[in-house]
Amino acid sequence: MSAEPEAPVAEARARANWVLVLLPLALLAVVALAVKLCGADPAAAFRALVRGAAGSRVGWGESLSRAAVLAFSGLAVALSFRAGLFNIGAEGQMAAGMAAGAAMGVKVLGAGTPGAVALPLVLLSGALAGAAWSSIAAALKQWRGVSEVIVTLMLNAVALKLLALLTSYDGLLKNPAEVHQQSAPLPAGATLAAWGGTSFHAGVFLALPVAGYLYYVMQHTRAGLSVRAAGLNADAAGACGIPVARVTWAVFAGSGALAGMGGALVVMALGYLPNMNPYADYGYMAIAVALVAGLHPLGVLPAALFFGLLETGARSMERSAGVPSQVVYLVEGLLILALLVRGLRLPGR
């Protein structure tokens, strides 16, 4: 694309250096400003942030369970961005996974279903629903030439309303015995117990093999090579005999399945389907996770942990110092912009 090959590289390097210096300062200034506006003591607020996120077993438990949700949606984003596809619908695919996982648990599985059967079935239905939800965007892109960006954004809004719909009517998934709008409880076998008074659950571990598997597929298999090649230059990949259309379908389905699995884990840990996504906007934060990870599947894990700690810490800061946790969005947005200024580019762009 660029006509002059050398100058932009040097320029990007020069930028990289001052961004690295300015970024932490800018982020600190942003948070300090928010703290000041709230009339809180910055030092106390910062202590609350760190202690809340990583100062106790409860803090770590919450940080890790938040990180797991971010990891699944982050992997979903990383996979599609590597293929040059802008699936920004992890939010909706996660919600679809939550809905289908809950439907499987509430409507299909009996009360006495053992965990060895129930857990994989709930997970699988979440993955399938996520894949189906993202395949709508794939179909419109492939058959009608509609940009996946708009379709996935619209489907996010639809999926979130779907949660409210399913938990509001007795014939659907609503718990008739419950005043609150939420689904009937999942059978005991389909739930993941919290560990010792924290919100940590065994499902968090699942992020590790899934990320490892995605890394293996992307870097060491023919399929992964096809995905990466299609992402770098779809025309060239097609000319080399890579079935780009099939890769597109598969990436959308895989990406949706990853986000859907994250959604299924959420309902397994909660034990019911809530009427609003308790991890609202994590599908958008996942973009920050994936970009910080450099779209590398294994990099997604530490990136998700970082943002999980940040989210948990910010909530604790909100409780004890009154600083709104929404500043996390601001930090994430600025972080993405800074990475772009530093020279981060997506494959094929």
Next chain:
Amino acid sequence: MDEALGLFLEATVRVGTPLLLAALGELILERSGVLNIGIEGVMLSGAFFGFLAGAASGSPWVGALAALAAGAALAAILAWMTLRVKADAIVVGMALNLVALGVTGAGYLILDARLRQAGEGPWSAPTFGKLLPAWSGVPVLGPFFFAQSVLTWLALMLIPAVWWYLERSERGLELRAVGEHPAAAEASGVSVAACRFKACLAAGLLGGLAGAFLTLSQTASFTPQCTGGRGFVALAAVVLGRYGAWGTAGACLFFGAAFSARDYLQVTGVRAPYELLEMLPYALTVAALGLALQKRTGAPAALGKAYG
């Protein structure tokens, strides 16, 4: 025509107004070859800062000025990131959405906490007047035309203005050339960067004003995330309108009707779950895109591609 239908038509135009303002700005921007996914954030910032300045000053016009400034500020970041840094516009746009979500969400809670500390109730913003309030009693046409806000009339008048600018003016021809073939435009003496920068500003100003309409006309208050995906719907309207001013306007009114259908159907006694009706505009967008769009979309050839 019965009363419910009259109110439905009134609501269609009213709810379509912010979509119209945002989409016409986005149309100009996209015809120059830049995509702004951050339009949702631009609208949200306009809504918040418009509300803030409007409520603090007591004048909706001051609020509108603040909304214009907030929209332009975000658009300037978009312009700098895409034109100078040459980052991908989609990623920049999503980052701008996160920035706006953080600033407006935290800003609202901070304001709320401060007001409560001071023992004051929540702020209420002044709203824009109706154009011809005395005439709104005229049957059917009254609520449809004369009960609308001045901003609605501004939005409606913008449709032919944007059409004329894009399709008939020399500047518009240059802008379209930049969107279709930037290298050729540059060779003919048009500055691609300057043209796209101005288009970014126009989209930011109109997007900010669209947000201000939500808080200074439709309601008099701000709630976090009150744009609720309307910016994204405006994006879809441009695609559905095949990148033309009249088509985009038609799509915006269609979505205005989809958003208003919820109340209309409930008034007329159609028994459908509320949540299903709330889904309607978004689901309709997907369906409309799928049904309407063929491979030939009317999109500028260089849309979303960095230049230089």
